[in-house]
Every structure is written in structure tokens, then in C-alpha cells.
Amino acid sequence: MATHWTLGCDAADPHGIAAFWAIALGYVAEPGYDDPDGASIVDPEGLGPAIGFLRVPEGKTAKNRMHIDIRVAGEPPWDMAEREQLIRAKAAELVTAGATTVREESYGEHLGHVVMLDPEGNEFCVA
Numbered sequence: 001m002a003t004h005w006t007l008g009c010d011a012a013d014p015h016g017i018a019a020f021w022a023i024a025l026g027y028v029a030e031p032g033y034d035d036p037d038g039a040s041i042v043d044p045e046g047l048g049p050a051i052g053f054l055r056v057p058e059g060k061t062a063k064n065r066m067h068i069d070i071r072v073a074g075e076p077p078w079d080m081a082e083r084e085q086l087i088r089a090k091a092a093e094l095v096t097a098g099a100t101t102v103r104e105e106s107y108g109e110h111l112g113h114v115v116m117l118d119p120e121g122n123e124f125c126v127a
Contacts, residue, residue: 014039014053
């Protein structure tokens with residue numbers, strides 16, 4: 001049996017960044033969690049890990065050592081044209097929610113993933 005776990009994250013604005021990641025992942029605010037210096041989001045179906053955000057005084061100063069990859073196309077095998085449309089649509093949605101596009105990476109002739117920054121400058125990929 002796998003161990004249940006929570007991803008803990010530092011943040012300048014825990015509630016703002018939690019709202020962004022809730023949109024990105026289809027999560028919701030954790031019921032009953034009420035802290036002005038922290039926020040927590042959960043998978044509404046109870047399958048994925050919780051993600052907590054705690055306010056810290058220092059800003060982000062270096063590249064992430066770990067990051068989230070959002071896999072919008074599911075598992076292979078893929079229709080590569082459909083997969084590209086899903087990636088581009090999710091990336092555009094996240095730009096509207098406050099993310100920044102850094103670059104696109106290709107796998108040969110096909111779009112592989114889009115590298116992005118969340119509103120606090122943390123790297124992640126949409127694949």
C-alpha cells in the first residue's frame with residue numbers, strides 16, 4: 001500500500017498561489033483548513049495528494065529542484081495532433097490564470113511540452 005503524502009510549498013501569497021494551482025489541477029480548497037498564512041488544496045475525488053502552501057518571508061531565488069508536470073493528454077498511445085491541441089489549450093488557460101510561458105519543447109516534429117512559470121515564478125510543464 002502506498003503512503004499518503006502532501007506536497008508542501010513555500011509561498012509569498014499562499015491563498016493566491018493555491019487558487020492558481022486549484023485551477024491548474026482541478027483541485028479545491030481543503031475543507032476546514034483556515035489559516036491566514038497558509039492554504040491547502042485537495043483532489044475533490046480524494047485520489048491525488050494534498051498540496052499545502054505556507055507563507056515565507058524570502059522570495060524564490062533559484063530554479064526549482066522539483067516541479068509539477070501537468071499531463072493533459074492522459075497516457076499513451078496518443079493522437080499527436082489531439083495531444084498538441086490539449087497542451088496548447090491548457091497552457092492558454094493557465095496564462096489567463098496568471099502563468100507565463102517560457103518555451104515549447106518538441107519531440108521530433110511534435111510538441112512535447114510547454115515550460116511555464118506559475119504566478120510566483122515556479123517552473124512547471126504542461127504535457
